[in-house]
Amino acid sequence: MKTIKVLGSGCANCKTTARLIEKTAAELGLEIKLEKVEDVGQIMSYGVMSTPGVVVDGKVVHAGGLPDRKNIQQWLT
Numbered sequence: 001m002k003t004i005k006v007l008g009s010g011c012a013n014c015k016t017t018a019r020l021i022e023k024t025a026a027e028l029g030l031e032i033k034l035e036k037v038e039d040v041g042q043i044m045s046y047g048v049m050s051t052p053g054v055v056v057d058g059k060v061v062h063a064g065g066l067p068d069r070k071n072i073q074q075w076l077t
């Protein structure tokens with residue numbers, strides 16, 4: 001099971017990113033652990049300066065703007 005963190009203040013793009021990840025995982029039949037991180041200190045600890053950021057299994061894979069669906073599929077598989 002992949003552990004995914006969506007880093008952001010809770011803005012619309014952050015919420016949309018989390019929904020896209022959840023939806024894509026469900027479509028692929030994959031179980032994931034999704035966590036939303038809104039604490040600025042934690043976000044900065046990943047070196048993410050623009051949100052939303054996405055961390056998969058401890059590695060930053062995306063920062064800033066909505067991620068592409070194909071990228072999400074790659075992260076999950």
